[in-house]
Amino acid sequence: xxxNFFVRKRRNSLMYYALLILITVVAxxxxxxxxxxxxxxxxxxxxxxxxxxxPNAKALNKLPAIAESLVETVLVSIAATTxxxxxxxxxxxxxxNTTGVGGVASWISRSIATLFRNIDVAAWSMILLFSFGQNVxxxxxxxxxxxxxxxxxxxxxxxxxxxxxxVEALRATGAPYFSIIFxxxxxxxxxxxxxxxxxxxxxxxxxxxxxxxxxxTGIGFLFSLYYKSLNYSSASLVVIVIVVAIMLIxxxxxYVRRVIL
Numbered sequence: 001x002x003x004n005f006f007v008r009k010r011r012n013s014l015m016y017y018a019l020l021i022l023i024t025v026v027a028x029x030x031x032x033x034x035x036x037x038x039x040x041x042x043x044x045x046x047x048x049x050x051x052x053x054x055p056n057a058k059a060l061n062k063l064p065a066i067a068e069s070l071v072e073t074v075l076v077s078i079a080a081t082t083x084x085x086x087x088x089x090x091x092x093x094x095x096x097n098t099t100g101v102g103g104v105a106s107w108i109s110r111s112i113a114t115l116f117r118n119i120d121v122a123a124w125s126m127i128l129l130f131s132f133g134q135n136v137x138x139x140x141x142x143x144x145x146x147x148x149x150x151x152x153x154x155x156x157x158x159x160x161x162x163x164x165x166x167v168e169a170l171r172a173t174g175a176p177y178f179s180i181i182f183x184x185x186x187x188x189x190x191x192x193x194x195x196x197x198x199x200x201x202x203x204x205x206x207x208x209x210x211x212x213x214x215x216x217t218g219i220g221f222l223f224s225l226y227y228k229s230l231n232y233s234s235a236s237l238v239v240i241v242i243v244v245a246i247m248l249i250x251x252x253x254x255y256v257r258r259v260i261l
Contacts, residue, residue, distance in 0.1 A: 055237035062234050066222060066241050073218035074245065076136060077204035080143035085197050088113075088148050089186075092155030099159060099185050110156070116149025121207050125214045134216035142211050143204045151196055158192040159185055198253040205249060209242055 028035060093099050095109030119127075124142035132138040186193075212220020219238060226235040 052232045053236045054233065055240065056233045059231075059233035059237045063237065063241075066219065066234075066238055069212075069219040069222050070241055070245055072136070073208045073212060073220070074205055074249075076140050076218065077143060077208045078201055080140050081147050081197060081201045081204050084144045084147035085151055085193075085200070088151035088155050089193070091148075091152045092159055093181060093185070095152070096156050096159045099181060109152070113149050113152035113156070116145050117153055118149070119145070121146035122210060122214065125211050129215065136215075136217050138215040139208060139211045139217050142215075143208060146207070147200050147204060151200055154196045155189075155193060158189050158196065161192075195257055198256060202246065202249055202253055205246060 027033075091109045091113060095106050095113065097106075121142045124145050125138060128138045128141050132141070208218060209220040209223065212218035212222075213224045215221075219242060223235055223238040223242075226232075226238060
């Protein structure tokens with residue numbers, strides 16, 4: 001019986017890999033992608049980067065402007081994440097199997113979260129450009145909507161995983177609904193919720209760079225401006241600043257996680 005299970009599992013794995021290879025070959029054929037040329041061009045691309053894509057003394061003069069745009073990008077990302085987390089928590093409480101009121105309200109909450117989660121922030125940026133134009137508000141709302149959808153789903157899973165036993169115990173004692181929420185659900189789920197919020201802040205700072213290119217704001221706009229004007233030295237400095245900032249934020253985020261978890 002066990003031998004048949006492993007044989008069946010191995011056969012399914014082989015079928016999966018065969019299907020994956022077939023899809024890859026079909027995609028390469030349709031797009032006319034030259035695999036050999038693609039791999040052989042990597043050394044030339046690396047050589048060009050070493051020769052052109054590095055900061056020089058002239059680029060360092062633009063560091064104050066780059067730092068100012070970085071601060072704007074970070075603040076917008078944090079603001080969008082924190083505000084979205086508040087709305088996500090409300091929708092998660094309504095949509096959770098543990099705390100939800102059930103019926104239409106839970107279905108609406110989960111459906112809205114699914115809709116917002118499955119639309120990428122880049123798509124939100126392009127949609128919102130028609131309403132707000134190229135400004136900070138476009139980037140803010142794009143990050144807000146994307147964060148709201150993702151965190152609502154994550155919060156629902158966290159609440160269902162952590163709070164089910166304590167909620168059942170309080171219900172058995174006849175505790176009112178809001179007492180269960182504020183005395184059991186939120187306190188017991190808070191470490192996981194904060195962890196998801198910190199993860200979303202890190203993610204949004206990365207995504208804000210791409211959004212800035214689309215909306216003409218923040219550090220993404222500076223990178224696009226320098227790169228399109230062939231100022232590769234300044235563009236490389238922007239990349240370095242972004243990488244350093246993300247690494248520092250990740251260090252702080254990991255420290256906070258160790259404290260709260």
